[in-house]
Amino acid sequence: MAKPSDRLNFPECPGCPYVEYGSWSICSACASEQLVAINDPCPICSQECNGKSCINDLCQDPDARHIDKIDAITLNLPPLREVMHRYKYMDKAGWAPIFARLLVGHLETHWQLDRDDIVIPNPPNPDRDHIRQVFQIATDHYSAGKNIFDSPEDPTITKDRETVKSAGRSLTVKKEAAKQHAEALILRHPDRIKGKRVVIYDDICTTGHQLNEVARRMKQEWGARKVYGIVLARHPWEQ
Numbered sequence: 001m002a003k004p005s006d007r008l009n010f011p012e013c014p015g016c017p018y019v020e021y022g023s024w025s026i027c028s029a030c031a032s033e034q035l036v037a038i039n040d041p042c043p044i045c046s047q048e049c050n051g052k053s054c055i056n057d058l059c060q061d062p063d064a065r066h067i068d069k070i071d072a073i074t075l076n077l078p079p080l081r082e083v084m085h086r087y088k089y090m091d092k093a094g095w096a097p098i099f100a101r102l103l104v105g106h107l108e109t110h111w112q113l114d115r116d117d118i119v120i121p122n123p124p125n126p127d128r129d130h131i132r133q134v135f136q137i138a139t140d141h142y143s144a145g146k147n148i149f150d151s152p153e154d155p156t157i158t159k160d161r162e163t164v165k166s167a168g169r170s171l172t173v174k175k176e177a178a179k180q181h182a183e184a185l186i187l188r189h190p191d192r193i194k195g196k197r198v199v200i201y202d203d204i205c206t207t208g209h210q211l212n213e214v215a216r217r218m219k220q221e222w223g224a225r226k227v228y229g230i231v232l233a234r235h236p237w238e239q
Contacts, residue, residue, distance in 0.1 A: 003030075010034065011080045013098045024141075027098070028105030031074040038075070038234075045208050046072045047237050055237065058208050066215040068226050070208050072234035073106045080233060084204065088130045096130070099232055100137035103201060106230070111199070113148050118192055119230075120150040122202040122214060123159035123185060134232075135201060156189045166210070175209050182213035187222055194223035205231040 008016040010031045018026050041047065042054035044065070058065050074080065087095040107113065121135040132152055139149040150156050163184050166177035187193070198218055200211060208229065215227035 024105035027101040034075040070229040076233035076235040096133040125162045178209040178213040197226040206235040
C-alpha cells in the first residue's frame with residue numbers, strides 16, 4: 001500500500017487525517033512499519049531470531065507449546081510504550097478507537113477468518129477495562145462479519161479475581177503469573193470454543209507465556225482445535 005503523503009507516522013495518530021475516516025487497513029499498515037526493526041522474525045512468536053534458533057523457550061520446546069502462533073501488529077517501542085501506559089493506567093480512552101482500527105485493519109489484511117473461527121479478548125484483571133474497550137469498538141465495526149467476534153456484553157471467557165502482574169519481572173515470575181492468570185479464567189460458553197480455531201486478542205506480548213497458558217486450557221480442557229494470538233504490540237526481548 002502506498003504511503004499517503006499527508007499521513008503522520010505511528011503513533012502520531014490523534015493528529016493524522018486518516019484516524020477517523022481513512023481505511024482501517026491504512027492505520028494497521030502504518031503501525032506495522034515498526035516491525036521492520038525485526039529483521040528475522042520467529043515464525044512462532046514473532047520475536048527477533050538473528051539467524052539463529054529463537055531464544056524463547058516456548059519455541060524451543062514443542063511439548064510445552066500450546067499456542068500455535070503469535071502475530072504482532074507493531075512493536076512496543078517509544079513513543080508507543082508511553083502511549084500504552086497512559087491508555088491503560090491513566091484513562092486516556094481516546095486511544096481505544098485507534099487501537100481498534102489497528103486490530104480490524106490487521107485482521108482484514110492478514111487473516112482469512114470464516115464461520116468456524118472466533119476472535120476473543122484475553123481478559124485482564126478485573127480492575128482493568130482497556131481490552132474490552134478496544135474489543136467493543138472493533139466488534140461494532142468489523143466488516144467481515146460480527147458473528148466472528150465474541151460478544152463484549154456476554155463474553156465467552158471472564159476473569160473475576162486479580163492475579164500477579166508480570167510486567168518487568170523475571171522469566172520465572174512471568175511463567176508463574178501466566179499459570180495463575182489462565183487458571184483464574186472462567187469459561188461461560190463452551191460451545192463457542194469447542195472445535196473452533198480461536199484467535200486471542202491482547203495488547204502487549206513479551207514472552208508469550210500467558211497466551212500459551214490460555215491456549216493450553218482452551219485446547220486441553222475446552223476442546224479448541226487451534227489457538228492463535230494476535231497482539232497490538234510485541235515487546236522486544238529483554239534477556
